[in-house]
Amino acid sequence: MIVGATTPEGEPKSMVLGNPPSDRPAVIRIRNLKTKFGPKEIHHHLALDVFKGEVMGLVGGSGTGKSVLLRVIIGLIRQKKGTVEVFGQNTANLHGASLRKLQSRWGVLFQDGALFSSLTVAENIQVPLREHARLTARQLEEVAALKIAMVGLPPDAAHKYPSELSGGMRKRAGLARALALDPPLLFLDEPTAGLDPIGAAAFDDLVRDLQRNLGLTVLMVTHDLDSLNAICDRIAVLLDKRVVVGPLEELLKFEHPWVREYFHGPRGRAARIDAV
Amino acid sequence: MKSRRGREIDGHEAMSATQRVAGDAWCERSQSKGRTTLNVGGRWTVFTLGPLDRQIDAMKLDRADAIDISQLEELDTAGAAELVRLANRVGNKQAAVPIEGAQDNHARLIELAGKQKLRPEKKPHVSWIMHQLILIGTTSYGLLLQGRNLLSFFGETLAVMFGIVRSPRRLRSTAVVNLMEEVWLRALPIVGTLVFLIGFVLAYQGIEQLARFGAQAFAVDMVGLSVLREIGVLLTAIIVAGRSGSAFTAQIGTMRVNLEVDAMSTMGLHPIEVLVIPRIIALLVTMPLLAFFANMMGLLGGGLATVVFLDFTLVQYFERLQEVIDINHFWAGMIKAPVFAFVIAVVGCYEGLQVTGSAESVGRQTTKAVVESIFLVIILDAIFSVFFVSIGL
Structure with a gap:
């Protein structure tokens, strides 16, 4: 199946393999996306749908624009052309209050947590709450404590500063902050990078559990083949400025040198992706 | 509802x-x-x-x-x-x-x-008085520790410098020349302009005040004395501390964040020899040059004011200057320049090496370096003043 009907003939197209859960509403809908840095084109006629309740992994070689795509969706980078719709709203048309409303419906976990270094973990979690929610001082404390417990941090982490935490704890704290407003949509930028295999697996489990319990839609940039295997429902591969989306089984059959190398290479075998 | x-x-x-x-x-x-x-x-x-x-x-x-x-x-x-x-x-x-x-x-x-456990963790409560006491204690201890560390860093630097004097090939001369351009040549316009203006203002205010006693010609003595003994070198030191001392901290601090300093050590390079000594030497050599230039610009600024407000010609001004200002005043100012240079460079480099991990700490150490070096420069200046007067210079 090919999406993005306006693509001119002969150019590589974004492709959807297998059966997407298109009976559910699309949370993110990208059409005809084109992004450029100076003369360098990053995405060209890119099309992608992320449906409600799925965990989508975003992979691709270095410099193929995974993080750029993530940043375009959350509005940190402006596209040259094309539309990005999140919850049915075109992000390019939103300003002021409507943009803030949309921003309160997604949470973003940046690579190393991106916690505010001058605030404690609890205060970090309270930042979006103070900005968007209407809570009393007692509730602020309690919600922060609840989120800290939900991401598996010890209670005494609440009053620690980010510099006093280990890398894995910082990621968990970042996740707690991303979940502060119970957003239905969660973006994760390389959530397991820099964690040891045990920590990475635990983080995967945490994301999966939260996703199930809270009914989240998750879009995660990752290089971790184990995470792709363990928690992603579908995977989007950035190839030649466009994207190929499908469940892992379908991508394993997909004929493209990079995709073959990626999933069937030594690391792919080590992650026992072939066994899927 | x-x-x-x-x-x-x-x-x-x-x-x-x-x-x-x-x-x-x-x-x-x-x-x-x-x-x-x-x-x-x-x-x-x-x-x-x-x-x-x-x-x-x-x-x-x-x-x-x-x-x-x-x-x-x-x-x-x-x-x-x-x-x-x-x-x-x-x-x-x-x-x-x-x-x-x-x-x-x-x-x-x-x-x-x-x-989940719902009771939020309480912050340990400390009474106000206790908090102040803790603050005073930690601050004083911190100051003592800082003094001791700075002193030991001074010592280490001197030891390495002595080693270089014995085998001068270990001096990184390219780095020294590059740094000289940065801390001297590029600082000339700003130092010159500022001291020129201060000299002008000083002379103008002097003329205004002294005119009440009909002693406006003594404004020349006043400008000559204060610029040569104090203002020229002190202002230069303050500008250099803000401009080059902070740059030293930021440069070395960034290298520490990138673990470049650690990499250097593992390759058998001595960070003090590679990073600190060239900066100290560059500043030690160029600061007197900069201070001399500042002195001249200050005198020129004073001269302009006397020409404008006192109907002097520039020749008359410099003749009078020569008459009333002893050469010792000039030396009393100039001798301070290398001392200030040493203090600024050492503090800047020391604080740079104290940077740990985060980019945030680069900013913190840079602020600290500037505040500390200006503080030390002014303290030293006061000590010099008292000392010069007591030996009759």
Whole structure:
């Protein structure tokens, strides 16, 4: 199946393999996306749908624009052309209050947590709450404590500063902050990078559990083949400025040198992706 | 909605009594057959819980037998936690009251929230006086420690420098020349302009004040003396501390963040020899040049003021200057330049090497370096002043 009907003939197209859960509403809908840095084109006629309740992994070689795509969706980078719709709203048309409303419906976990270094973990979690929610001082404390417990941090982490935490704890704290407003949509930028295999697996489990319990839609940039295997429902591969989306089984059959190398290479075998 | 806040409704009325506005969170008490039930509904989310809390407080709840959430439209984890809290509060000591009528997804959230420990960790409380005492103690100890560390760094630097004097090939001359351009040549315009202006202002103010006694010609003495002895070199030192001392800290600090300094050490390069000594030498050599230039510009500024406000010619001004200002005043200023240079370079490099890990600490150390070096420069200047007067210079 090919999406993005306006693509001119002969150019590589974004492709959807297998059966997407298109009976559910699309949370993110990208059409005809084109992004450029100076003369360098990053995405060209890119099309992608992320449906409600799925965990989508975003992979691709270095410099193929995974993080750029993530940043375009959350509005940190402006596209040259094309539309990005999140919850049915075109992000390019939103300003002021409507943009803030949309921003309160997604949470973003940046690579190393991106916690505010001058605030404690609890205060970090309270930042979006103070900005968007209407809570009393007692509730602020309690919600922060609840989120800290939900991401598996010890209670005494609440009053620690980010510099006093280990890398894995910082990621968990970042996740707690991303979940502060119970957003239905969660973006994760390389959530397991820099964690040891045990920590990475635990983080995967945490994301999966939260996703199930809270009914989240998750879009995660990752290089971790184990995470792709363990928690992603579908995977989007950035190839030649466009994207190929499908469940892992379908991508394993997909004929493209990079995709073959990626999933069937030594690391792919080590992650026992072939066994899927 | 406001009218219903805190109202008690009994059993059958409850169902029909109120037109419910969708969206807001609400909580009501109803009684039937001696059983008290709390009916809750609307949206229990972070966006509504604040006002709800006041509403529930106003109801002055004591005991209830159950909480019915079948009319709940929306629930998030914070709302679920609030429900669990409410269930604990209206229950008796042993057990929370049951939460009834939950939809599947709501039940899951309530279970999730119920599992967590809800009491927020309290910050350890320290009384105000104790806090101040701790502050004074840690600050004083920190100052002592800082003094000791700086002194030992001075010593280490001197030792390495001595090594270089014995085998001069170890001096990184390219780095020294590059740094000289940066700290001297590029500093000339700013130092020159500022000291020129100060010289001008000083002379102008002097003329204004001394004219009352008909002694305006003495403004020349005043400008000559203060620029040569104090202003020229002091202003230069302050500008250099802000400009080059801070740059030293930032450069070395960034290298520490990138672990370049550690990499250097593992390759057998001595960070003090590679990073610190070239900076100290560059500043040591160029600061006197800069101070000399500053002195001349200051005198020129004073000269311009006398030409403009005193009808002197420049020749007359310099003749008078030569007449009244002894060469010793010039030396009394100049001798301070290399000392200040040494202090600024050492403090700048030392603070740079103290950077740990984060980019934030680069900024902190840079501020510290500038404040410390200006502080030390002014203290030293005062000591010099007293010393020169006591030896009659």
